[in-house]
Structures are given as structure tokens and as C-alpha cells.
Amino acid sequence: MGKVSMGVTVVGAAAICAAGALIMRHRMRISNRCVTAADILKELEEKCATPVSKLRQISDAMTVEMHAGLASEGGSKLKMLISYVDNLPTGDEQGVFYALDLGGTNFRVLRVQLTGKSSIECQEFAEVTIPPPLMVGDSQALFDYIAAELAKFVADESEKFQLLAGRTRELGFTFSFPVMQLSIDSGTLIRWTKGFSIEEMVGKDVVQELAKAMKRQGVNMRVSALVNDTVGTLAGGRYSNKDVAVAVILGTGSNAAYVERAQAIPKWHGPHPKSGEMVINMEWGNFRSSHLPITEYDNSLDADSLNPGEQIFEKMISGMYLGEILRRVLLKMAEKAALFGDTVPPKLKTQFILRTPEMSAMHHDTTPDLKVVASKLKDVLEISDTSLSTRKIVVEVCNVMATRGARLAAAGILGILKKTGRDTVRDGEIPNTVIAMDGGLYEHYTEYRHCVEHTLNELLGDEVGKQVKLTHSNDGSGIGAALLAASHSQYA
Ligand code: GLC
Secondary structure (H helix, E strand, C coil), X not given: CXXXXXXXXXXXXXXXXXXXXXXXXXXXXXXXXXXXXXXXXXHHHHHCCCCHHHHHHHHHHHHHHHHHHHHCCCCCCCCCXXXXXXXXXXXXXXXXXXXXXXXXXXXXXXXXXXXXXXXEEEEEEEEEECCHHHHCCCHHHHHHHHHHHHHHHHHCCCHHHCCCCCCCEEEEEEECCCEEEEECCEEEECCCCCCCCCHXXXXXEHHHHHHHHHHHCXXXXXXXXXXXXXXHHHHHHHHHCCCEEEEEEECCCEEEEEEEEHHHCCCCCCCCCCCCEEEEECCHHHCCCCXXXXXXXXXXXHHHCXXXXXXXXXXXXXXXXXXXXXXXXXXXXXXXHCCCCCCCCHHHHCXXXXXXXXXHHHHCCCCCCCHHHHHHHHHHHCCCCCCHHHHHHHHHHHHHHHHHHHHHHHHHHHHHHXXXXXXXXXXXXXXXXXXXXXXXXXXXXXXXXXXXXXXXXXXXXXXXXXXXXXXXCCCHHHHHHHXXXXXXXXXX
């Protein structure tokens, strides 16, 4: 009897539970139906808003952090790394130099022939994709892979470029991660960013690692300059335009470098450079401030990332992450407001499946029925038969995320201009400032690029805005590294 009644009780409890769950599900469904994608979009727009007043607070915070990072090592989230570049190219550099550019999913090798007349005569490229396992494997495997490509590149060189016997090819090594430089041709990795994660490499001298790999592969090359891509871009930009004072990368990652007065760097205890200047690699990707418009999507992206708590600014503005933020918003709209029908499309749950180039293509869709959006949703996420109003919502989310990113990038640039006194009229004059820009996001995402330009003008006002120009410095980082190798050549 006891057993039976227990059985009954259990069944009864299960029935009650099932009924309860049903009621709960029903309630949830009712409440879910109350949330529309338009509601989620509206909330997103509010949370991502970047009015000028907010952008000014952000640029002020950037300036404050720049001061703190220059004052002492570890004084700020902004590392403000000393590059040991105290002289930018003059245009008089001569000879044949090489560059190796490593910083994203590809690396590039190039040869630059300098004629000493501010002209670069010849460049040849090899661009190689890094197999993803090497990005998270071990350092020897990564550097051996790179050195093997260098060996091939050199072996294929025509006789014209065979160097004099006994002479070593000189290389500018663009390594686009935070590095604590010990000199112009050495530096230890502080940490990885942008999806790389090879723990045993952290704290090691990246030039030594490359040199060991080149030796193993029989490549006779010497690294004469180790530079961040921002520093390379600054050097490459300055070669053709003397007004270039700042470089910004908006690509997979994001960062900026600029020319600082040596006297304004309290943490620099080395010899005072003759030029009185020093290029600073800000590592602005790691900037964070309570003024940043951070959303639940940013927080969850950060928590799931390889480097939680780090590179917060970068995660809001750069190419590696924009598509992923978009995916997270669309997933919420699918789950809470059935944006794509009653079931949540399974592919939408895969992290990083939606890349920024696809987001850009959808954002730029000018067809009346948003054909490009439809085809991207189908090809990438296997979502078919979307209505026009659904596709319009997707475009609007792209717009919100790209606009926020671009406006924040412009606020960052304003921070640098403020720090260097280039944001106002001083003594009746406004200095000409050219900002060398590079990176795939800036180059290919037209709406984003226009928004950066337009926002910077909005922030600076017409008078100062006229004196500040953004130029696209194509491949500047590699060319700049070769130029810096030239100015630090052992044969010079
Ligand atoms: C990341 C790296 C930084 C680099 C930037 C752009 O932020 O940490 O060194 O300059 O990406 O490539």
C-alpha cells in the first residue's frame, strides 16, 4: 500500500511538475511573444548610443590613460609602449630590405628597394595564411612555419637580388602584438591578442625565436628592426608625407601609435633622443572606461573569449569581433522574439561563424529587397525564406554595431589629438596633422570608414577638422618596417 501510495504520490508529483512546466512554458511563450525583435533593437540602439557628449568623455578618458601609461610602467591599462623608434624615415634611405609582417591570420613577406629619392622602386609580396592550429600551438612550430616560407621566398629571388657575398639580408619584422621592446631589434611578448594563444611564448624575445627558426631553416637574414604594425604604418606614412604624426590600425585588431615628445615620457630613463621624440605604441585595444557603451553582448563575448577582461576597446571596434557581436544580437532576437521562426537556427549558435566581411556585405546591400542579406543568411547561417522586414532588422543591427565601433574609434583618435595639442587652435595656428590609417576594416568596410571620418570632423569642428586628414596607408606597416630596417642597418 505504502509502495502504491508512494507510486501514486510520485506520479502525482510528476504530473504536477509537468503541468507546472507547461504553464511556465506557456507563460514564457506569452512573455516571449511580447518581446519583439523591434524591442530588442530599440534597447540595443539605446545602449549603443554614442552622442558627442559621450564621445568627448571617452576621448578625455583616453587622454588621461595616455598620461598615466607614460608616467610609469603598469600605470594604466594603456601600455604606451616605447618603440625605440626616435627617428622616422627621411626618404634618403637606400638599398634592398625585407619585411616580414605577422599579426593576423596571414603573414606577408616583402622586398623593398629604396633609391634614396623618397621613392620605393620595387616590392614583391608573398602572402601566406597561418594554419589555425599554429595560432594556438607552440612557438617553435609557428616560427618554423614562417622561417620555411622566408626560405622559399629567398630561394625564388631572381639573381638581380642575390646579395654580395658575406652580406646578410636585413629584415624589418612587423609583429603586431604587445611587445616590451628592449631595443629596436629585440623585445619580449607581453601577451597574445586577436585569437593567438601560445602561452610558452609569453615573456620570450620574439626576435630570438625568429632567429633560431631561421637558423634551423638555413635562412641567412638578420632582424634589424622589430616593430608593431602601427609603428610600421607611421614610418611608412611619414616616408611619403612629413605631416604624418599618428597611425591607426582598424583591422582584425585595433591600435594606434603616435610621435610623442621624449620629455613627456616620465617612464623613459634611456638617453635623450637627438630628435627629442619617440614613437609610442599605445596598445589602445586594451583601453577601457566606464563611459564605454558596453552591452550584455559585449560582456558575453568577452567572457567567452581567449582573453577575458582584456582588449575591451578592441572587442567593441575591430574586425575580429564586429561580426560576432552581430551574431549574438541575432541569436537573442531568434531566441526571445522568434526572428527567424519558431526554431532557433542551429548555425546561429556557432561562435565566430558570422564574419565582419559578411556583416559588411549585408550592411552595404542596396538591392530593394535586400537580396545580399538573404543570400548571406542562407549561405552562412542556413536561414532561408526570411521576410523583408526581418532582413531590414538585420541591416539595422549591422548599422548599430558598425556605427558604435566607428564612432568609438574616432573618439580614440580625438584622445591622441588632444594629448598632442593637435585638436585646437594654438597661438593662432592649427598644425597640419595627417593620420595614416590601415587595416582591412578601414579599407573594405566603407560605411565604417565614412563614419570614422565624419565623426572625427563632427568632434573637431570645421576649422580644426580641415587641418586633420586621414589617409589610407596601404601596406604601410610592412614598408615601414623595411624602412626602419634600413635606418638601423648594420651596413649603414
Ligand atoms: C592588437 C595588437 C596590437 C596591434 C593591433 C592591430 O591590438 O595587440 O599590437 O597593433 O592588434 O593589428
